[in-house]
């Protein structure tokens with residue numbers, strides 16, 4: 001579903017993603033693990049067209065996204081939950097979700113499956129986004145991405161700053177989303193216990209390169225922890 005080949009990008013003259021290849025199938029969850037500054041956010045920003053691609057290609061299903069703007073990439077089926085959530089603090093929960101809706105965004109009802117996945121968002125639907133807890137904002141950001149009807153969902157460090165009970169809810173929701181929608185999901189993380197709950201495959205990124213990869217069943221947690229703690 002997602003196919004990335006030879007991806008190179010960076011900030012001006014400074015190259016930070018040095019030739020990444022990644023394929024994620026429909027219904028597959030892949031975790032990209034790495035410490036701060038290893039390139040997780042830069043990789044996602046490049047895939048979304050926020051950071052320009054220097055070399056390489058990004059495809060979703062049959063569409064080549066490489067030359068498309070971010071909004072066209074979203075239309076082609078790729079959605080992004082950024083680090084720090086980036087919800088709109090002064091809009092209500094419902095209005096935040098509406099910003100992701102494809103058609104008739106001002107009036108169309110919020111799809112029932114969204115509130116089924118995240119009941120707390122239904123309870124809070126008239127509250128301002130900025131009044132939600134970090135965990136609730138994370139669920140809101142996932143909801144907003146989901147209503148764009150993606151085929152590929154990317155989440156940048158979704159557990160950052162979130163309490164353990166809510167992390168469990170987010171893991172459960174992602175597994176449910178995969179089950180319901182058969183999406184390809186890519187999640188970047190530093191928390192191995194979370195990715196071991198959800199990912200089919202774990203990849204380690206180190207200074208802009210993939211340096212290690214394992215199916216979850218074969219993961220040697222010590223090896224991955226070594227990369228995460230150096």
Ligand SMILES: Nc1ncnc2c1ncn2[C@@H]1O[C@H](COP(=O)(O)OP(=O)(O)OP(=O)(O)O)[C@@H](O)[C@H]1O
Nearest residue numbers: 011014016034035036037038039040041042043083
């Ligand atoms: N705006 C920027 N301008 C220049 N270099 C940047 C910029 N943002 C990030 N970088 C550099 O790109 C590299 C990768 O950073 P990136 O934020 O992608 O890492 P990360 O793995 O997402 O880390 P974190 O978990 O801290 O977000 C780092 O060396 C960082 O210093």
